Amino acid sequence: MTLIQTWVQTPLAQAIGWTLVHSLWEGALVALVLAAALWAFRSSRARYAAACLAMLAMLAGFGFTFTREMPRQRGHVAIIANAGIAWLPAGFEAPKGVVGHRAADSLPWLAPFWMVGVAIFHLRSLASWMSARHLRRTGVCLAPDHWRERLERLGARVRLSRPVTLLESCLAEVPVVIGYLRPAILMPVGLLAGLPAGQVEAILLHELAHIRRYDYLVNLLQSAVEGFLFYHPAVWWISGLIRAERENCCDDLVVATHGDAHEYAAALATLEQNRWSAREAAPAATGGNLMQRIRRLLNRPEAPRRALTPIFSAGILAITAAVVLMAWPSKAGAKAPAPAAPAGPAAQAERVQQMRVQLATPYTKWLTEDVAYIITDRERAAFKSLTTDEERELFIEQFWLQRDPTPGTVENEFKEEHYRRIAYANEHYASSVPGWKTDRGRIYIIYGPADEIESQPHSDASTYRSEQWRYRFIEGVGTNVVIEFVDSTGSGEYRMTRDVPGQSGGHVFSSTEPGARVTVEITSDRRMLIGIPIDFEARQYEIYGTTRRSDTGATVSVFSEMRSLCKDAPGTTGCLPQPVFQPFPVVTLGPGPYIFRAAVKDSAGTAQKTYTVNFTVD
Amino acid sequence: MPDSPPRPTDAELELLTVLWSRGPSTVREVHETIARRRPTQYTTVLKQMQIMAAKGLVSRDEKQRAHVYAAAHPREWTERYLAGDFLRRAFNGSASRLMVGALSARKTSKQELAELRRLLDEYERGTP
Numbered sequence: 065m066t067l068i069q070t071w072v073q074t075p076l077a078q079a080i081g082w083t084l085v086h087s088l089w090e091g092a093l094v095a096l097v098l099a100a101a102l103w104a105f106r107s108s109r110a111r112y113a114a115a116c117l118a119m120l121a122m123l124a125g126f127g128f129t130f131t132r133e134m135p136r137q138r139g140h141v142a143i144i145a146n147a148g149i150a151w152l153p154a155g156f157e158a159p160k161g162v163v164g165h166r167a168a169d170s171l172p173w174l175a176p177f178w179m180v181g182v183a184i185f186h187l188r189s190l191a192s193w194m195s196a197r198h199l200r201r202t203g204v205c206l207a208p209d210h211w212r213e214r215l216e217r218l219g220a221r222v223r224l225s226r227p228v229t230l231l232e233s234c235l236a237e238v239p240v241v242i243g244y245l246r247p248a249i250l251m252p253v254g255l256l257a258g259l260p261a262g263q264v265e266a267i268l269l270h271e272l273a274h275i276r277r278y279d280y281l282v283n284l285l286q287s288a289v290e291g292f293l294f295y296h297p298a299v300w301w302i303s304g305l306i307r308a309e310r311e312n313c314c315d316d317l318v319v320a321t322h323g324d325a326h327e328y329a330a331a332l333a334t335l336e337q338n339r340w341s342a343r344e345a346a347p348a349a350t351g352g353n354l355m356q357r358i359r360r361l362l363n364r365p366e367a368p369r370r371a372l373t374p375i376f377s378a379g380i381l382a383i384t385a386a387v388v389l390m391a392w393p394s395k396a397g398a399k400a401p402a403p404a405a406p407a408g409p410a411a412q413a414e415r416v417q418q419m420r421v422q423l424a425t426p427y428t429k430w431l432t433e434d435v436a437y438i439i440t441d442r443e444r445a446a447f448k449s450l451t452t453d454e455e456r457e458l459f460i461e462q463f464w465l466q467r468d469p470t471p472g473t474v475e476n477e478f479k480e481e482h483y484r485r486i487a488y489a490n491e492h493y494a495s496s497v498p499g500w501k502t503d504r505g506r507i508y509i510i511y512g513p514a515d516e517i518e519s520q521p522h523s524d525a526s527t528y529r530s531e532q533w534r535y536r537f538i539e540g541v542g543t544n545v546v547i548e549f550v551d552s553t554g555s556g557e558y559r560m561t562r563d564v565p566g567q568s569g570g571h572v573f574s575s576t577e578p579g580a581r582v583t584v585e586i587t588s589d590r591r592m593l594i595g596i597p598i599d600f601e602a603r604q605y606e607i608y609g610t611t612r613r614s615d616t617g618a619t620v621s622v623f624s625e626m627r628s629l630c631k632d633a634p635g636t637t638g639c640l641p642q643p644v645f646q647p648f649p650v651v652t653l654g655p656g657p658y659i660f661r662a663a664v665k666d667s668a669g670t671a672q673k674t675y676t677v678n679f680t681v682d
Numbered sequence: 683m684p685d686s687p688p689r690p691t692d693a694e695l696e697l698l699t700v701l702w703s704r705g706p707s708t709v710r711e712v713h714e715t716i717a718r719r720r721p722t723q724y725t726t727v728l729k730q731m732q733i734m735a736a737k738g739l740v741s742r743d744e745k746q747r748a749h750v751y752a753a754a755h756p757r758e759w760t761e762r763y764l765a766g767d768f769l770r771r772a773f774n775g776s777a778s779r780l781m782v783g784a785l786s787a788r789k790t791s792k793q794e795l796a797e798l799r800r801l802l803d804e805y806e807r808g809t810p
Contacts, residue, residue: 196781203695203760205703206719234699234760240783253702254757271783279782310782326805333798335785354785355794362805 072172078137081171083130084178085384088296090125092381094118095298099377102305108312115305116282122299123289136484178295185291193284200242203234204250211256211264215249218268221321224276230268232256237339239267241274244281255338263331266322273314282310298377308353315357329361427456433500435463437510438482485509495556503560504531504549511538514547528552573679575662582662582675590681591652592621594660598643600673602666604628607645609662611653614678620658621651626667653681694734695760697727698753701740706752 071077098118105111206212207230215230229248236250249271256264274280286303293299319325336354431439431447439447443463450456465471467478489505490498499505514533521529529551538545549558575582580597587593598605605627611620625647629640645664660677690698700715701707707715713727731751734740743750 199781202692203699204719205696205700205715208703232699232703234695234702234757238783238785240781242781252757253699256703274782283782326802329805330802332785333795333802336795336798339785355798358798358801362801 068176072175075134075137077172077175079130079133080175080178081173082133082137083126084174084295085171086129086133087122087126087293089381089384090129091122091293091296091298092377092384094121094125095301095377096381098302098305108309108316112306112309112313115302115309119286119289119299119302119306122293122296122302126293181294182291185294186288189284189287189291192287196242199233199235200231200248200250204231205253206230207232207251207256214265215268215272218265218321219272222269222272222276222317224272226275228272228275238335239271241271241280244275244278244284247275247280249275252338255335258338259331259334260327262324262327263334266318266324266328266331267335269318269322270314270328273317274310276317277310277313279310279314283307297380308356311353311357312360315361319361325361325363329358332358332361427453430460434486435482437506439463481512482509485512493558497557502557504533504558507533507547507560511535528554529558531558571679573677575675575677577675580673582660582677584660584677584679586653586679586681589652590654591650592660593650594647594662596645596647596662596664596675598629598640598645598664600664600666600671602669602671603632604667605645606665606667607647607662608665609647609660611651611658611660614657614659620653623647655681688737688739690734690739693730694739697730697734698739698760701751701753702757706743706750708748708750710748712751 095118098114101114101118102111105114207215212230215228219228226247229246231248231250232253232255233250234253236252238252239255240250242248242250249268259267286306290299290303315328318328322328332354431444447456447459450459464476464479468476469478470476485508486500489500489502489508493499493502493505493508495502500509515536516534517531518534519529519531531549533547533549535545535547547560549560551558572583572585574584580599582597583595585593585595592611594609596607596609598607606624607627608622608624610622612618613620625645627640627645629643657678657680660679662675662677663672665672696716697712700712704711704715709728709731710724712731713722713724716722716727731740735742735751739754740751741754743752
């Protein structure tokens with residue numbers, strides 16, 4: 065088990081994995097909305113603002129999804145993490161046919177890749193930032209005074225109050241702005257003297273526009289967002305859009321201030337040309353947007369924009385939606401059990417009849433699936449006696465309300481946890497039988513995640529795959545409860561080999577003595593579950609029990625244990641959290657009449673109680 | 683060896699930039715320009731200029747009383763010199779991602795450049 069395998073099982077990794085998948089469709093959706101907005105907006109400022117908003121929306125979506133996934137995954141993973149078997153052996157693999165389980169399981173593996181990517185992109189940004197600082201300091205000198213005075217006047221014209229340093233650089237290829245607190249304009253050395261003054265002014269105005277709009281800072285932040293969402297094509301599309309519209313905004317400002325679009329366009333073209341003559345061996349790269357900008361400046365019809373990305377986004381949206389749906393059916397199904405009453409005009413009597421059946425189904429499902437393991441017999445009987453759906457709705461509401469640990473709040477933690485357990489069981493224990501119906505599913509839903517899980521993979525033909533679940537404490541059952549599951553058919557459906565009292569739906573017999581009663585429950589497969597009450601005070605109890613056949617007198621099982629109540633001896637192993645003792649292991653009986661005798665004795669004093677239960681096994 | 687002078691240090695690069703910006707200048711003029719950006723000693727600049735002249739980075743005109751220095755190579759020379767320095771080029775290249783300016787980091791192709799020229803000329807002819 066490597067470190068990364070362990071890490072992938074943490075809630076953080078799971079949450080990141082899910083967040084990444086969700087952000088795919090979220091981002092695609094944002095891109096589609098942005099595409100629609102761009103179609104409506106003509107002005108560069110509006111388009112720029114829309115693109116910036118879209119980028120923020122993508123980031124916010126990511127953050128929001130993550131904060132929602134994190135607590136969910138924390139609950140989810142606890143079971144496996146506690147069990148100390150972070151990377152389960154092959155025997156624990158999902159049964160085939162449950163695509164969602166596999167997809168969901170491999171999701172956390174996205175997290176380490178994503179983190180490496182984020183680190184790389186941010187390191188790259190850091191290097192860029194450092195080299196920009198270097199560029200500002202090396203091979204530069206202050207521009208001649210008359211140019212700096214001109215810059216000041218130009219700054220006043222675009223209502224820029226911050227001081228701007230004008231530098232000439234022998235390393236900069238093109239005029240650039242560096243810094244946002246103390247911004248500097250770097251001009252390639254010689255350009256100030258080499259171009260017509262009007263053109264230089266136009267270019268300086270463009271740079272001042274960048275400074276006034278805080279473009280350097282925005283660009284830094286933009287690079288940071290790119291670094292987080294680098295895996296999403298939409299973020300690169302939006303980012304490119306922001307860069308392009310940013311230049312257009314500055315161009316607009318130059319033309320508005322300077323007046324001569326043609327001179328400005330000529331200046332840009334000259335700049336670009338200078339850049340070429342500087343280096344002979346430069347590759348013939350295409351993809352700059354200067355062409356479009358100059359067409360725009362000269363009011364020439366623009367070449368048709370490529371609208372590939374929105375289409376691409378639609379594709380991503382469809383694919384991720386499919387993936388999420390595939391990976392999520394069990395969760396979604398269990399999370400939304402609310403009966404949706406289909407409304408609609410019922411034209412034919414047959415359809416009305418059909419609808420009645422459908423309406424009945426959600427409540428039946430609620431009783432026989434959703435709460436099958438936690439509803440009491442009395443509640444079940446009461447629910448069955450209800451006649452109208454209003455009553456049933458009210459009953460269900462009350463049912464959950466009674467179990468809400470914090471009745472004052474909107475959240476019902478009990479209900480949420482219950483449906484989470486169902487979802488978990490469906491996701492992890494499904495075979496040919498739905499997860500919630502399996503033994504492991506049932507125990508998980510009733511008692512929650514085990515504190516420890518030991519699983520034995522299939523070692524040779526004679527042994528079966530099995531799991532032992534250990535609970536330190538189960539309310540109403542006892543401490544150190546071990547439940548064993550064996551996949552005896554090899555189908556992936558693990559069967560419980562020992563039963564837990566009260567959950568088997570068998571016959572219950574009680575002791576006849578007055579006062580507290582010992583119960584003996586015989587399950588449908590003839591296992592004997594015993595509950596012995598402890599109803600007097602003592603530091604330590606000796607508990608004895610014998611089971612005999614009442615016809616032959618043969619002893620079937622005997623136990624004797626010494627226990628304390630946990631409240632009297634906290635931290636003791638094997639103490640009883642409840643004043644009820646339930647012996648393990650459980651014996652299986654043949655048909656016949658039996659007598660069970662039990663005694664509870666104060667091991668230091670004389671207090672003693674004895675119980676007798678007569679029962680028959682069919 | 684004027685054809686292959688040694689790489690200038692950062693300090694020498696700064697002096698060269700001043701010379702490219704102002705054209706041939708005396709040490710006093712160069713010192714004035716640099717001193718406006720950061721405090722520096724006249725003698726330091728003088729010494730550096732003398733070293734650079736010995737290296738062949740600058741040429742010295744001794745006809746006047748105050749010697750006039752000029753960069754021995756045109757500004758484009760740094761490009762070629764940087765082109766050989768892969769690390770430095772990559773360093774400067776990555777900076778362009780973060781900086782904002784009149785032109786994008788990516789170059790326009792030569793065909794497009796010709797097209798641009800044509801467009802501008804057309805415009806000029808079209809407007810009175």
